[in-house]
Amino acid sequence: KQEVTQIPAALSVPEGENLVLNCSFTDSAIYxxxxxxxxxxxxxxxxxxIQSSQREQxxxxxxxxxxxxxxxxxxxxxxxxxxxxATYLCxxxxxxxxxxxxxxxxxxxxxxxx
Amino acid sequence: GAVVSQHPxxxxxxxxxxxxxxxxxxxxxxxxxxxxxxxxxxSLMLMATSNEGSKATYEQGVEKDKxxxxxxxxxxxxxxxxxxxxxxxxxxxxxxxxGSGGETQYFGPGTRLLVL
Numbered sequence: 001k002q003e004v005t006q007i008p009a010a011l012s013v014p015e016g017e018n019l020v021l022n023c024s025f026t027d028s029a030i031y032x033x034x035x036x037x038x039x040x041x042x043x044x045x046x047x048x049x050i051q052s053s054q055r056e057q058x059x060x061x062x063x064x065x066x067x068x069x070x071x072x073x074x075x076x077x078x079x080x081x082x083x084x085x086a087t088y089l090c091x092x093x094x095x096x097x098x099x100x101x102x103x104x105x106x107x108x109x110x111x112x113x114x
Numbered sequence: 115g116a117v118v119s120q121h122p123x124x125x126x127x128x129x130x131x132x133x134x135x136x137x138x139x140x141x142x143x144x145x146x147x148x149x150x151x152x153x154x155x156x157s158l159m160l161m162a163t164s165n166e167g168s169k170a171t172y173e174q175g176v177e178k179d180k181x182x183x184x185x186x187x188x189x190x191x192x193x194x195x196x197x198x199x200x201x202x203x204x205x206x207x208x209x210x211x212x213g214s215g216g217e218t219q220y221f222g223p224g225t226r227l228l229v230l
Contacts, residue, residue: 034218036221041205041226042223042224043207043221043222043223043224044158044207044221046218046220046221049218089157089158091158093219096163097171098162098163098165098171099146099163099165101148101160101163102148102158102160102209102219103160104150104157104158104159105157106156106157107157
Protein backbone atom coordinates (compact mmCIF):
# COMPACT_ATOMS: atom_id res chain seq x y z
CA LYS A 1 0.00 0.00 0.00
CA GLN A 2 1.39 3.37 -1.04
CA GLU A 3 2.38 5.68 1.81
CA VAL A 4 3.55 9.26 1.48
CA THR A 5 5.60 10.99 4.15
CA GLN A 6 6.48 14.65 4.37
CA ILE A 7 9.27 16.17 6.42
CA PRO A 8 9.27 18.48 8.26
CA ALA A 9 5.71 18.69 9.55
CA ALA A 10 6.15 22.40 10.22
CA LEU A 11 8.70 25.01 9.26
CA SER A 12 9.16 28.66 10.23
CA VAL A 13 11.54 30.90 8.30
CA PRO A 14 12.19 34.62 7.93
CA GLU A 15 11.26 36.31 4.70
CA GLY A 16 13.77 35.94 1.90
CA GLU A 17 15.10 32.52 2.84
CA ASN A 18 15.33 29.68 0.36
CA LEU A 19 13.82 26.47 1.68
CA VAL A 20 13.30 22.83 0.82
CA LEU A 21 10.33 20.64 1.63
CA ASN A 22 10.76 16.88 1.46
CA CYS A 23 8.43 14.13 0.36
CA SER A 24 9.00 10.38 0.22
CA PHE A 25 6.82 7.55 -1.02
CA THR A 26 7.08 3.81 -0.47
CA ASP A 27 6.06 2.43 -3.88
CA SER A 28 8.01 3.76 -6.83
CA ALA A 29 5.36 2.60 -9.32
CA ILE A 30 3.72 5.98 -9.66
CA TYR A 31 2.13 7.78 -12.59
CA UNK A 32 3.02 11.24 -11.36
CA UNK A 33 3.69 13.36 -8.30
CA UNK A 34 2.03 16.63 -7.45
CA UNK A 35 2.67 19.41 -4.99
CA UNK A 36 -0.33 21.33 -3.71
CA UNK A 37 -0.83 24.36 -1.54
CA UNK A 38 -3.66 24.55 0.97
CA UNK A 39 -4.56 27.69 2.88
CA UNK A 40 -6.39 27.28 6.21
CA UNK A 41 -9.98 26.16 5.71
CA UNK A 42 -9.61 26.21 1.94
CA UNK A 43 -9.34 23.73 -0.90
CA UNK A 44 -6.24 22.74 -2.81
CA UNK A 45 -4.23 24.70 -5.32
CA UNK A 46 -2.06 22.63 -7.63
CA UNK A 47 1.48 24.00 -7.79
CA UNK A 48 3.48 21.55 -9.83
CA UNK A 49 2.93 18.17 -11.44
CA ILE A 50 5.84 15.92 -12.38
CA GLN A 51 5.14 12.95 -14.62
CA SER A 52 6.93 9.73 -13.72
CA SER A 53 9.27 10.13 -16.71
CA GLN A 54 10.32 13.62 -15.67
CA ARG A 55 12.95 14.72 -13.21
CA GLU A 56 11.77 18.20 -12.32
CA GLN A 57 9.32 21.00 -12.95
CA UNK A 58 9.64 24.72 -12.36
CA UNK A 59 7.10 27.45 -11.90
CA UNK A 60 8.27 30.89 -10.87
CA UNK A 61 10.05 30.63 -7.53
CA UNK A 62 9.09 26.97 -7.16
CA UNK A 63 11.09 24.00 -8.32
CA UNK A 64 10.10 20.41 -7.71
CA UNK A 65 12.32 17.42 -8.32
CA UNK A 66 11.48 13.75 -8.55
CA UNK A 67 13.72 10.74 -8.00
CA UNK A 68 11.33 7.90 -8.62
CA UNK A 69 13.81 5.11 -7.98
CA UNK A 70 14.54 6.34 -4.48
CA UNK A 71 10.96 7.40 -3.82
CA UNK A 72 11.76 11.02 -3.10
CA UNK A 73 10.71 14.47 -4.17
CA UNK A 74 11.68 17.92 -3.01
CA UNK A 75 9.94 21.26 -3.37
CA UNK A 76 12.34 24.18 -3.43
CA UNK A 77 10.96 27.63 -2.70
CA UNK A 78 13.27 30.51 -3.50
CA UNK A 79 13.22 33.88 -1.77
CA UNK A 80 10.29 33.01 0.47
CA UNK A 81 7.58 35.59 1.13
CA UNK A 82 4.94 35.91 3.87
CA UNK A 83 2.33 35.07 1.22
CA UNK A 84 3.92 31.66 0.86
CA UNK A 85 2.66 30.75 4.33
CA ALA A 86 0.38 27.74 3.89
CA THR A 87 0.37 23.97 4.13
CA TYR A 88 2.12 22.22 1.28
CA LEU A 89 0.90 18.76 0.36
CA CYS A 90 2.70 16.17 -1.69
CA UNK A 91 0.65 13.51 -3.47
CA UNK A 92 1.41 10.62 -5.83
CA UNK A 93 -0.87 8.97 -8.34
CA UNK A 94 -0.72 5.24 -7.81
CA UNK A 95 -2.72 2.24 -8.90
CA UNK A 96 -5.45 1.12 -6.55
CA UNK A 97 -8.46 -1.18 -6.63
CA UNK A 98 -10.48 1.39 -8.56
CA UNK A 99 -7.83 2.22 -11.13
CA UNK A 100 -5.59 5.02 -9.95
CA UNK A 101 -5.84 7.51 -7.12
CA UNK A 102 -3.93 10.33 -5.49
CA UNK A 103 -2.35 9.42 -2.17
CA UNK A 104 -1.47 12.39 0.00
CA UNK A 105 1.15 13.07 2.62
CA UNK A 106 0.20 14.89 5.82
CA UNK A 107 1.76 18.11 4.62
CA UNK A 108 4.31 20.65 5.74
CA UNK A 109 2.94 23.79 7.34
CA UNK A 110 5.11 26.72 6.36
CA UNK A 111 5.19 30.05 8.14
CA UNK A 112 7.20 32.89 6.62
CA UNK A 113 7.64 35.90 8.87
CA UNK A 114 8.24 39.43 7.59
CA GLY B 115 -7.81 25.41 -16.32
CA ALA B 116 -10.58 23.00 -15.50
CA VAL B 117 -13.01 24.07 -12.80
CA VAL B 118 -14.70 21.89 -10.22
CA SER B 119 -17.37 23.29 -7.96
CA GLN B 120 -18.88 21.97 -4.74
CA HIS B 121 -22.14 22.84 -3.12
CA PRO B 122 -22.75 23.72 -0.40
CA UNK B 123 -19.50 25.17 0.87
CA UNK B 124 -20.72 25.06 4.47
CA UNK B 125 -23.37 22.98 6.14
CA UNK B 126 -24.45 22.72 9.76
CA UNK B 127 -26.96 20.06 10.65
CA UNK B 128 -28.43 18.22 13.59
CA UNK B 129 -27.31 14.74 14.46
CA UNK B 130 -29.34 12.10 12.64
CA UNK B 131 -30.06 14.10 9.50
CA UNK B 132 -28.70 13.33 6.04
CA UNK B 133 -26.60 15.78 4.10
CA UNK B 134 -26.01 15.79 0.36
CA UNK B 135 -22.90 17.40 -1.16
CA UNK B 136 -22.66 18.03 -4.89
CA UNK B 137 -19.50 18.03 -6.96
CA UNK B 138 -19.63 19.37 -10.51
CA UNK B 139 -17.05 19.61 -13.26
CA UNK B 140 -17.97 22.85 -14.98
CA UNK B 141 -16.04 22.79 -18.23
CA UNK B 142 -15.03 19.21 -18.84
CA UNK B 143 -16.45 15.73 -18.68
CA UNK B 144 -15.23 13.83 -15.66
CA UNK B 145 -15.05 10.11 -16.23
CA UNK B 146 -13.81 9.69 -12.68
CA UNK B 147 -14.55 11.61 -9.52
CA UNK B 148 -12.98 11.17 -6.11
CA UNK B 149 -14.19 12.03 -2.63
CA UNK B 150 -11.77 12.88 0.14
CA UNK B 151 -12.20 13.69 3.81
CA UNK B 152 -9.85 15.87 5.79
CA UNK B 153 -9.89 16.15 9.57
CA UNK B 154 -8.28 19.20 11.22
CA UNK B 155 -4.53 19.28 10.74
CA UNK B 156 -4.62 15.97 8.92
CA SER B 157 -4.09 15.11 5.30
CA LEU B 158 -6.70 14.23 2.72
CA MET B 159 -7.91 10.68 3.01
CA LEU B 160 -9.45 9.09 -0.06
CA MET B 161 -12.94 7.83 0.72
CA ALA B 162 -14.08 6.50 -2.62
CA THR B 163 -13.55 6.54 -6.35
CA SER B 164 -16.55 7.04 -8.57
CA ASN B 165 -16.66 6.19 -12.26
CA GLU B 166 -19.59 7.55 -14.24
CA GLY B 167 -22.38 5.06 -14.58
CA SER B 168 -20.98 2.48 -12.20
CA LYS B 169 -20.92 1.89 -8.47
CA ALA B 170 -18.33 3.70 -6.41
CA THR B 171 -15.30 1.85 -5.09
CA TYR B 172 -14.83 2.56 -1.41
CA GLU B 173 -11.55 2.57 0.46
CA GLN B 174 -11.06 0.21 3.34
CA GLY B 175 -12.77 1.43 6.48
CA VAL B 176 -15.28 3.68 4.72
CA GLU B 177 -18.89 2.61 5.24
CA LYS B 178 -20.64 2.54 1.89
CA ASP B 179 -24.08 2.57 3.49
CA LYS B 180 -23.22 5.70 5.42
CA UNK B 181 -21.50 7.60 2.64
CA UNK B 182 -23.65 7.16 -0.45
CA UNK B 183 -22.02 8.20 -3.69
CA UNK B 184 -23.84 8.70 -6.95
CA UNK B 185 -22.12 9.59 -10.22
CA UNK B 186 -25.08 9.84 -12.53
CA UNK B 187 -23.52 11.99 -15.24
CA UNK B 188 -20.13 13.01 -16.55
CA UNK B 189 -20.35 16.34 -14.75
CA UNK B 190 -21.99 15.53 -11.43
CA UNK B 191 -21.25 13.34 -8.45
CA UNK B 192 -23.01 13.51 -5.10
CA UNK B 193 -21.96 12.37 -1.65
CA UNK B 194 -24.72 11.83 0.87
CA UNK B 195 -23.76 11.50 4.51
CA UNK B 196 -26.64 9.50 5.95
CA UNK B 197 -27.70 9.84 9.58
CA UNK B 198 -24.85 12.19 10.28
CA UNK B 199 -23.20 12.20 13.70
CA UNK B 200 -20.74 14.67 15.27
CA UNK B 201 -17.81 12.41 14.38
CA UNK B 202 -18.72 12.91 10.70
CA UNK B 203 -17.87 16.59 11.04
CA UNK B 204 -15.05 17.17 8.61
CA UNK B 205 -13.92 18.90 5.44
CA UNK B 206 -15.07 16.97 2.37
CA UNK B 207 -13.27 17.61 -0.92
CA UNK B 208 -14.05 16.17 -4.31
CA UNK B 209 -11.87 15.98 -7.37
CA UNK B 210 -12.55 15.15 -10.98
CA UNK B 211 -10.51 13.70 -13.77
CA UNK B 212 -10.98 12.96 -17.44
CA GLY B 213 -9.35 9.65 -18.16
CA SER B 214 -8.31 6.66 -16.15
CA GLY B 215 -4.59 6.91 -15.66
CA GLY B 216 -2.24 9.64 -14.57
CA GLU B 217 -4.18 12.58 -15.86
CA THR B 218 -4.46 15.63 -13.66
CA GLN B 219 -7.17 15.70 -11.04
CA TYR B 220 -8.94 18.98 -10.50
CA PHE B 221 -10.13 19.72 -6.99
CA GLY B 222 -13.24 21.38 -5.73
CA PRO B 223 -13.09 24.06 -3.02
CA GLY B 224 -14.37 21.70 -0.35
CA THR B 225 -17.43 21.48 1.87
CA ARG B 226 -17.18 21.92 5.60
CA LEU B 227 -19.69 19.81 7.51
CA LEU B 228 -20.50 20.43 11.15
CA VAL B 229 -22.86 18.01 12.83
CA LEU B 230 -24.28 19.21 16.13
